[in-house]
Amino acid sequence: MPISTPVHIFIVEDNAWYGELLEYRLSQNPDHHIRRFTTVQACLDNLGDKPDLITLDFSLPDGQGDQVLRLIKERHPEVAVIVISGQEDVRTAISLLHQGAYDYLVKDDETLDRLWNSVGNVQKQLQLRRENEQLRAQIGQKYDPQRAILGESQQIKHLFALIDKAGRANISVSLSGETGTGKELVAKAIHFRSERRDRPFVAVNVAAIPGELLESELFGHEKGAFTGAVNRRIGRFEEANKGTIFLDEISELDLSLQAKLLRVLQEREVVRVGSNAPIAFDARLMVATHRNLEQEVREGRFREDLYYRLLGLPIMLPPLRERGADILLLANSFLQDFCRQNSMVACTLSDQAQALLLQYNFPGNVRELKAVMELAAVLAEGEVIQPQDLSLRGERPQGVALADSGADESLRHQTAAIVQRYLQAYNGNILQVAARLQIGKSTIYRMLQNKEITLS
Numbered sequence: 001m002p003i004s005t006p007v008h009i010f011i012v013e014d015n016a017w018y019g020e021l022l023e024y025r026l027s028q029n030p031d032h033h034i035r036r037f038t039t040v041q042a043c044l045d046n047l048g049d050k051p052d053l054i055t056l057d058f059s060l061p062d063g064q065g066d067q068v069l070r071l072i073k074e075r076h077p078e079v080a081v082i083v084i085s086g087q088e089d090v091r092t093a094i095s096l097l098h099q100g101a102y103d104y105l106v107k108d109d110e111t112l113d114r115l116w117n118s119v120g121n122v123q124k125q126l127q128l129r130r131e132n133e134q135l136r137a138q139i140g141q142k143y144d145p146q147r148a149i150l151g152e153s154q155q156i157k158h159l160f161a162l163i164d165k166a167g168r169a170n171i172s173v174s175l176s177g178e179t180g181t182g183k184e185l186v187a188k189a190i191h192f193r194s195e196r197r198d199r200p201f202v203a204v205n206v207a208a209i210p211g212e213l214l215e216s217e218l219f220g221h222e223k224g225a226f227t228g229a230v231n232r233r234i235g236r237f238e239e240a241n242k243g244t245i246f247l248d249e250i251s252e253l254d255l256s257l258q259a260k261l262l263r264v265l266q267e268r269e270v271v272r273v274g275s276n277a278p279i280a281f282d283a284r285l286m287v288a289t290h291r292n293l294e295q296e297v298r299e300g301r302f303r304e305d306l307y308y309r310l311l312g313l314p315i316m317l318p319p320l321r322e323r324g325a326d327i328l329l330l331a332n333s334f335l336q337d338f339c340r341q342n343s344m345v346a347c348t349l350s351d352q353a354q355a356l357l358l359q360y361n362f363p364g365n366v367r368e369l370k371a372v373m374e375l376a377a378v379l380a381e382g383e384v385i386q387p388q389d390l391s392l393r394g395e396r397p398q399g400v401a402l403a404d405s406g407a408d409e410s411l412r413h414q415t416a417a418i419v420q421r422y423l424q425a426y427n428g429n430i431l432q433v434a435a436r437l438q439i440g441k442s443t444i445y446r447m448l449q450n451k452e453i454t455l456s
């Protein structure tokens with residue numbers, strides 16, 4: 001891949017002829033933007049222009065290489081400085097490299113070629129750094145709450161204000177709300193608005209991990225700590241160091257692990273299973289639950305002392321049915337995304353379909369709305385989605401075979417219907433369907449086993 005990252009270079013050289021020679025050689029790459037100075041002072045006066053690279057003659061009339069290097073690095077630590085000296089002196093070279101010089105070259109027949117290579121390496125590093133910055137900016141944008149979290153209702157505006165506050169302060173956050181209301185999305189948004197945004201965001205769904213494995217998942221284990229621990233493993237808390245750890249479904253933590261978590265939070269250190277050595281950690285904790293934690297405390301299932309430690313800034317996510325016109329805003333956005341990703345003509349919602357969505361109570365909240373809209377886009381005959389294309393609770397889209405409905409039909413059957421439809425669309429490819437619907441493939445296997453769906 002040809003390199004085309006511009007490099008802004010200062011040449012600081014009091015010997016006019018040598019300076020010209022350096023400029024001539026380096027200007028053979030059109031990406032090099034060169035300025036030439038003959039004194040230290042002139043170089044320092046222009047440092048505000050943030051050059052990427054400086055070639056610095058070791059002996060200048062108004063300063064020696066090591067002092068000048070220090071002055072430059074104090075004011076502009078990121079610049080790469082290549083020191084060019086008239087004499088070879090290994091000790092000076094080592095000392096300069098220790099002080100942060102990028103390279104040390106001696107003036108001889110090969111200086112120009114070595115300088116060319118050295119500048120080429122700086123350019124490659126710059127390119128990588130800029131790509132990294134771009135990627136980081138994209139990630140930041142992705143989790144910019146104003147972009148990733150859709151909604152214009154009062155409740156969502158209030159939520160944005162809380163996300164902003166939580167992003168600026170470094171306190172724990174506890175999120176509550178029904179399933180699918182966006183608790184994890186909000187946790188990520190807070191992380192990506194906080195000073196920890198360049199560090200990991202580690203999410204653990206406490207309810208999804210078997211109890212006997214949870215301690216080692218959270219805190220890690222030493223080799224041989226228990227049968228099957230063939231290697232040492234660091235836990236999710238250590239993984240999240242300096243970043244954020246998000247514990248979803250925190251109310252499912254059993255009482256013995258609640259005690260261990262409390263200790264970790266009090267001591268700010270974790271101990272791997274099978275070890276006695278505490279490891280300091282510094283991660284921001286966010287927790288979420290769809291249960292009422294206060295009630296869990298009252299009923300003795302959740303430790304009161306841990307509850308108060310975790311509470312921090314409590315954020316309650318409103319159910320989708322209470323967000324008014326946001327339902328349609330979200331529905332249209334999910335439709336557009338789905339049609340674009342699948343190269344389909346963009347669908348719209350008929351007036352009757354809109355009315356139906358506004359009346360529905362969405363027990364699965366935003367996650368359910370997303371699945372309903374994606375399925376509707378697949379089922380719709382034309383480009384306009386009609387009420388019969390919406391697989392809402394108690395409403396069955398035409399052409400979707402549902403399993404027998406008992407008293408507790410609905411969500412489970414709706415899920416089965418959606419999975420069945422996707423299995424048809426993806427020719428029975430379970431992995432693809434699991435990825436597309438963001439559900440575990442074991443869920444699909446279980447549905448097959450229970451004959452809720454078929455592979456035919």
Ligand SMILES: Nc1ncnc2c1ncn2[C@@H]1O[C@H](COP(=O)(O)OP(=O)(O)OP(=O)(O)O)[C@@H](O)[C@H]1O
Nearest residue numbers: 148149150151178179180181182183184185366367
């Ligand atoms: N306001 C929103 N705007 C856009 N997408 C949203 C919004 N709220 C939620 N979603 C989407 O809905 C889905 C469910 O969100 P999320 O997983 O954050 O919910 P949750 O409350 O953590 O669910 P659970 O309690 O089941 O873990 C995700 O695909 C998420 O991107």
